[in-house]
Amino acid sequence: xxxxxxxxxxxxxxxxxxxxxxxxxxxxxxxxxxxxxxxxxxxxxxxxxxxxxxxxxxxxxxxxxxxxxxxxxxxxxxxxxxxxxxxxxxxxxxxxxxxxxxxxxxxxxxxxxxxxxxxxxxxxxxxxxxxxxxxxxxxxxxxxxxxxxxxxxxxxxxxxxxxxxxxxxxxxxxxxxxxxxxxxxxxxxxxxxxxxxxxxxxxxxxxxxxxxxxxxxxxxxx
Amino acid sequence: xxxxxxxxxxxxxxxxxxxxxxxxxxxxxxxxxxxxxxxxxxxxxxxxxxxxxxxxxxxxxxxxxxxxxxxxxxxxxxxxxxxxxxxxxxxxxxxxxxxxxxxxxxxxxxxxxxxxxxxxxxxxxxxxxxxxxxxxxxxxxxxxxxxxxxxxxxxxxxxxxxxxxxxxxxxxxxxxxxxxxxxxxxxxxxxxxxxxxxxxxxxxxxxxxxxxxxxxxxxxxxxxxxxxxxxxxxxxxxxxxxxxxxxxxxxxxxxxxxxxx
Numbered sequence: 410x411x412x413x414x415x416x417x418x419x420x421x422x423x424x425x426x427x428x429x430x431x432x433x434x435x436x437x438x439x440x441x442x443x444x445x446x447x448x449x450x451x452x453x454x455x456x457x458x459x460x461x462x463x464x465x466x467x468x469x470x471x472x473x474x475x476x477x478x479x480x481x482x483x484x485x486x487x488x489x490x491x492x493x494x495x496x497x498x499x500x501x502x503x504x505x506x507x508x509x510x511x512x513x514x515x516x517x518x519x520x521x522x523x524x525x526x527x528x529x530x531x532x533x534x535x536x537x538x539x540x541x542x543x544x545x546x547x548x549x550x551x552x553x554x555x556x557x558x559x560x561x562x563x564x565x566x567x568x569x570x571x572x573x574x575x576x577x578x579x580x581x582x583x584x585x586x587x588x589x590x591x592x593x594x595x596x597x598x599x600x601x602x603x604x605x606x607x608x609x610x611x612x613x614x615x616x617x618x619x620x621x622x623x624x625x626x627x628x629x630x631x
Numbered sequence: 632x633x634x635x636x637x638x639x640x641x642x643x644x645x646x647x648x649x650x651x652x653x654x655x656x657x658x659x660x661x662x663x664x665x666x667x668x669x670x671x672x673x674x675x676x677x678x679x680x681x682x683x684x685x686x687x688x689x690x691x692x693x694x695x696x697x698x699x700x701x702x703x704x705x706x707x708x709x710x711x712x713x714x715x716x717x718x719x720x721x722x723x724x725x726x727x728x729x730x731x732x733x734x735x736x737x738x739x740x741x742x743x744x745x746x747x748x749x750x751x752x753x754x755x756x757x758x759x760x761x762x763x764x765x766x767x768x769x770x771x772x773x774x775x776x777x778x779x780x781x782x783x784x785x786x787x788x789x790x791x792x793x794x795x796x797x798x799x800x801x802x803x804x805x806x807x808x809x810x811x812x813x814x815x816x817x818x819x820x821x822x823x824x825x826x827x828x829x830x831x832x833x834x835x836x837x838x839x840x841x842x843x844x845x846x847x848x849x850x851x852x853x854x855x856x857x858x859x860x861x862x863x864x865x866x867x868x869x870x871x872x873x874x875x876x877x878x879x880x881x882x883x884x885x886x887x888x889x890x891x892x
Contacts, residue, residue: 457707457710459711461711464709572826572828576669
């Protein structure tokens with residue numbers, strides 16, 4: 410096999426292998442060295458180095474029917490995940506995992522940290538359906554369940570590194586990642602397998618909440 | 632506090648423009664048979680007739696897009712939408728330079744950039760099923776995959792190192808549908824690249840699968856001779872939406888408003 414044939418295979422093998430490790434620490438952003446991040450070519454302010462996923466404009470609809478943006482909780486740490494309401498096993502487990510995580514947070518963090526779960530399935534996950542899930546699972550006001558137009562849900566999944574596919578029977582095959590965003594929307598930590606320990610995520614959320622409380626990064630404090 | 636601007640993947644929602652028949656070909660209807668059907672129900676995916684660019688998007692066309700939508704210039708695009716290699720082969724953010732041919736396929740574009748380019752044209756990226764359906768046609772047949780000679784040709788491209796200089800678009804003969812360069816020039820983005828899940832790691836065997844994959848099924852290749860498909864599956868499953876590489880480009884697709892006939 411020649412080099413060009415091997416490269417994609419190796420890339421695939423590496424990424425699959427890497428995903429299986431325990432990346433509680435997120436890969437650091439690539440070094441800013443190449444031509445595209447070098448001195449701005451037109452002298453204008455550039456967001457080039459900005460790693461905030463809030464760059465994505467989304468029209469989410471939450472469980473109360475309210476339209477919100479992806480950045481609704483800018484200024485606070487947010488746990489973000491994707492799911493669909495009729496999912497039989499992985500999504501209930503995702504919710505249970507986050508509940509456990511949230512209830513273990515220290516008091517300061519519990520008042521600042523939000524949960525945003527976005528559905529792959531806008532057709533079935535209407536505000537009423539989402540509200541029903543929130544009630545059944547006893548989710549408090551720090552939780553937002555939301556749906557997005559299909560195309561935007563795919564963009565969010567792409568940003569979060571979540572893979573999913575609609576199956577012919579209406580279910581979805583998907584990876585279950587849980588991502589912690591810092592107050593500016595930059596991915597701070599994540600788990601890509603719900604079997605992974607969640608303590609590192611909790612510790613990072615508490616640290617971010619503490620920084621926010623000291624007024625370092627929360628616009629709400631201004 | 633930074634005033635972080637929200638760059639809408641901007642052209643979303645524009646009314647589709649009627650496409651000139653000459654730039655897009657009608658492909659299908661047909662059925663895509665994935666190399667690795669994730670479940671029995673997905674062994675054959677029906678594909679409605681659709682329109683597909685006859686050629687990959689060129690440097691010249693992408694430059695025009697970047698000039699009209701400056702938030703997609705390489706010095707302005709938010710880092711989450713395109714990695715450091717984005718358009719880095721161009722001389723500058725607004726100029727291809729002497730070493731880059733206008734008629735070469737544009738490469739070093741991320742999925743977000745490709746997707747937004749197509750939306751700006753009132754089009755979209757093709758789905759994996761659509762792309763594979765189009766690419767399974769030989770010069771004379773809608774499905775050439777049973778033809779050893781055709782398969783040999785494709786394999787020859789996949790096993791050749793990248794040429795130092797990409798060919799211009801349109802250098803390979805049109806296939807059955809009138810589409811060129813699906814094989815033989817560059818790899819291409821598809822809309823649902825992030826639907827490909829390869830799960831063959833033994834460490835994930837058994838019960839743990841349920842934790843990660845909701846409804847994921849066993850993976851068994853249907854056609855072990857179809858090596859090019861295997862390569863594409865491997866490649867797509869390795870991609871991230873901000874990735875750019877020197878041999879990954881794209882073309883656009885659109886629904887066929889005339890419907891299946």
